[in-house]
Amino acid sequence: MGIEILIVDDEVEFADAFAERLRLRGFTAHTASTGEQALQIIDQGSAKVMVLDLKMPGMDGLEVLRRVKKTHPEVEVIILSGHGSEMDEAYVRNLGAFAYLRKPADIGDILEAVKRAEKLLASRTV
Amino acid sequence: MKEKHYYTSLTRNMTLIVILVSFTPLILIAGLIGYYFETSYREKVMEHLHELVEKHQQLINSFLDEKLSYVKVLADSYTYDELTDETFLQNKLIILQNAYSGVFVDLGVVDSAGVQISYAGNLKLENADYSKAEWFREAITRDYYLTDVFLGLRRTPHFVITVKKRRGDTEWLLRATIDFAAFNSVVEQIHIGKTGSAFIVNSAGELQTRLGTDLMPNIASLLGRTSWARVGGAESAEPAGSRIEEVKTSSSGSNAVSGIVKSRNRNIIYFLMPLKSGEWTLVYQQDQDDAFSEVNRARVIALAIFTFGCLAIVLVALFISKKVVRHIQKADLEKEMMNEQVIEAGKLASIGELAAGIAHEINNPVAIMVEEAGWMGDLLEEEELKESQHVDEFRRSLKQISLQGVRCKEITHKLLSFARKTDPVHQQIQVNDTIEQILSICKERSKFNNIRIQTELDQELPLISASPTELQQVFMNLINNAIDAIGSGGGLLEIRSGVEGDKVVVDIADTGHGISKSVMARIFDPFFTTKPVGKGTGLGLSICYGIIQKLGGTLTVDSSVGLGTTFHVHIPIHDETS
Numbered sequence: 001m002g003i004e005i006l007i008v009d010d011e012v013e014f015a016d017a018f019a020e021r022l023r024l025r026g027f028t029a030h031t032a033s034t035g036e037q038a039l040q041i042i043d044q045g046s047a048k049v050m051v052l053d054l055k056m057p058g059m060d061g062l063e064v065l066r067r068v069k070k071t072h073p074e075v076e077v078i079i080l081s082g083h084g085s086e087m088d089e090a091y092v093r094n095l096g097a098f099a100y101l102r103k104p105a106d107i108g109d110i111l112e113a114v115k116r117a118e119k120l121l122a123s124r125t126v
Numbered sequence: 127m128k129e130k131h132y133y134t135s136l137t138r139n140m141t142l143i144v145i146l147v148s149f150t151p152l153i154l155i156a157g158l159i160g161y162y163f164e165t166s167y168r169e170k171v172m173e174h175l176h177e178l179v180e181k182h183q184q185l186i187n188s189f190l191d192e193k194l195s196y197v198k199v200l201a202d203s204y205t206y207d208e209l210t211d212e213t214f215l216q217n218k219l220i221i222l223q224n225a226y227s228g229v230f231v232d233l234g235v236v237d238s239a240g241v242q243i244s245y246a247g248n249l250k251l252e253n254a255d256y257s258k259a260e261w262f263r264e265a266i267t268r269d270y271y272l273t274d275v276f277l278g279l280r281r282t283p284h285f286v287i288t289v290k291k292r293r294g295d296t297e298w299l300l301r302a303t304i305d306f307a308a309f310n311s312v313v314e315q316i317h318i319g320k321t322g323s324a325f326i327v328n329s330a331g332e333l334q335t336r337l338g339t340d341l342m343p344n345i346a347s348l349l350g351r352t353s354w355a356r357v358g359g360a361e362s363a364e365p366a367g368s369r370i371e372e373v374k375t376s377s378s379g380s381n382a383v384s385g386i387v388k389s390r391n392r393n394i395i396y397f398l399m400p401l402k403s404g405e406w407t408l409v410y411q412q413d414q415d416d417a418f419s420e421v422n423r424a425r426v427i428a429l430a431i432f433t434f435g436c437l438a439i440v441l442v443a444l445f446i447s448k449k450v451v452r453h454i455q456k457a458d459l460e461k462e463m464m465n466e467q468v469i470e471a472g473k474l475a476s477i478g479e480l481a482a483g484i485a486h487e488i489n490n491p492v493a494i495m496v497e498e499a500g501w502m503g504d505l506l507e508e509e510e511l512k513e514s515q516h517v518d519e520f521r522r523s524l525k526q527i528s529l530q531g532v533r534c535k536e537i538t539h540k541l542l543s544f545a546r547k548t549d550p551v552h553q554q555i556q557v558n559d560t561i562e563q564i565l566s567i568c569k570e571r572s573k574f575n576n577i578r579i580q581t582e583l584d585q586e587l588p589l590i591s592a593s594p595t596e597l598q599q600v601f602m603n604l605i606n607n608a609i610d611a612i613g614s615g616g617g618l619l620e621i622r623s624g625v626e627g628d629k630v631v632v633d634i635a636d637t638g639h640g641i642s643k644s645v646m647a648r649i650f651d652p653f654f655t656t657k658p659v660g661k662g663t664g665l666g667l668s669i670c671y672g673i674i675q676k677l678g679g680t681l682t683v684d685s686s687v688g689l690g691t692t693f694h695v696h697i698p699i700h701d702e703t704s
Binding site: 011013014017018020021024082102103104105106107 | 539
């Protein structure tokens with residue numbers, strides 16, 4: 001029984017394909033294509049790990065990250081950026097991001113980050 | 127490169143301006159001073175000469191007056207009877223001759239009929255008849271008279287002083303002959319310079335004294351200008367070709383006439399002064415060149431200095447403007463090179479921006495592609511599809527899609543790092559350490575290619591401030607390029623580090639195939655590569671260039687085809703970006 005993961009990306013095709021692959025690997029995956037939608041799902045309280053794209057129309061990834069860390073500091077956020085050059089890894093880590101990956105990322109790398117987050121969450125609840 | 131014509135005209139203009147600016151005041155000052163100096167000097171000379179001549183005029187006048195007064199005294203002191211006594215007269219002559227040696231030649235008493243009644247002297251002139259002589263006719267009408275110089279009965283030049291006396295109804299004359307030579311010597315005392323001399327003429331322009339130099343050609347016409355000489359019909363005798371240029375016609379006090387006569391090839395200064403109350407004229411003449419020899423010499427010296435000065439100015443102007451223009455030319459060339467560099471840098475920057483933009487946009491679709499391929503791969507694992515006969519082909523194909531996706535990712539990430547705007551964290555780095563690290567990675571590859579690596583690292587190298595990963599990227603690229611350039615044939619890779627001024631310098635030299643000129647112009651352009659398709663992205667050197675430039679340093683290259691290539695990395699020791 002895997003934890004619930006929220007994938008936030010304005011590229012719906014990417015989010016869907018990625019969610020399918022996670023589901024195949026036993027995770028429960030949700031998708032959101034906007035920041036607002038993502039915050040709603042987080043507010044429902046089931047998703048504990050978030051894979052977040054930084055560049056989105058409307059509310060961007062940074063804003064989502066800030067708000068999530070404010071309202072739900074226990075949620076671990078993995079940043080998946082297509083625009084690595086614009087945002088320094090150190091900067092998002094300071095904002096509380098758990099990991100920083102660049103698109104297109106290998107599924108293995110993402111899974112590894114998710115598992116590490118899962119482990120961290122588990123150790124915290126004990 | 128600006129045209130040669132531009133620089134030659136620049137040189138010419140500068141030279142002309144310098145010459146004009148220097149010459150104008152020089153010529154003005156020289157002309158002005160020269161003019162005033164010459165004018166005042168000429169005036170001084172003329173004044174001086176005037177004074178001198180005037181003095182002599184007085185001297186000659188007094189000489190004549192003196193002689194006249196002696197004769198007068200003689201005539202007044204003694205009676206006719208006494209003077210007609212030849213022994214008495216002889217005595218008086220001896221007394222006079224003793225007092226004024228050689229002046230008085232003889233004495234005589236002439237009656238109103240013109241017969242010399244009594245005579246004292248060396249010549250036998252007793253009873254000589256002067257009634258026909260011109261001087262006698264003139265003398266008999268006057269109380270006293272000085273004749274012009276004439277030859278007379280004795281056939282030697284002389285002149286006579288006569289004093290008229292009355293005895294009863296008849297008149298008689300006491301006459302004394304003045305030796306011409308003695309009188310002449312008084313006049314000849316005036317001798318100035320080489321050509322300055324004086325002489326006396328009568329009102330007809332006839333010489334009364336010997337002439338020291340050539341006579342001015344038109345004395346008669348000059349005399350016509352005086353107020354005292356009564357020249358009869360001589361005005362018309364002015365010879366053609368000699369003009370008279372008047373400088374001054376009279377000076378205060380004495381009614382002298384002075385001026386300059388232009389005659390043939392010489393200019394003659396003249397002074398005319400009345401003698402014997404205007405019957406004679408004292409003429410002083412001197413060549414202008416002689417009189418103004420000082421001013422002429424000064425003029426020659428000044429002219430020489432002026433000429434040399436002008437020559438020096440011209441030479442210096444030429445030299446300086448040539449030198450300045452050479453500097454300008456050099457500066458222009460440097461500016462042009464700088465411009466080219468700036469353009470090159472700007473081009474790189476804009477290409478970088480473009481590339482980064484493309485990379486951004488490509489990342490997302492590539493991510494989707496990779497993800498979809500992964501999804502398909504996942505699905506292939508499901509039981510029902512495993513039976514499909516092409517399952518292996520599908521798998522291989524999907525793997526290829528993923529692989530090429532990764533390759534795309536590499537390219538876009540490189541592009542992004544090339545165009546990266548935010549500065550990665552800078553640290554104090556020992557460049558030598560970075561080089562050693564990279565070399566340890568490349569060791570295997572170089573050994574495989576028979577490449578000897580020789581390092582010459584300055585152990586005293588100061589630390590520089592840079593991002594370690596970026597610096598690694600730079601040296602990794604450069605060293606990899608060097609190894610690629612040498613190829614499998616083997617060769618030498620030399621790495622030197624050192625300090626040059628305020629910069630750390632690293633030279634990476636290979637003995638590879640070198641870079642041709644056409645390639646050289648583009649090696650720093652993004653996407654430019656000479657490597658086979660798929661082997662290089664063409665971004666390595668442009669990334670290096672961007673990184674080094676961001677550090678405030680330079681990346682330059684020397685290469686000769688067939689011999690090898692050397693890259694020079696200059697990185698400032700002091701962090702210029704912070």
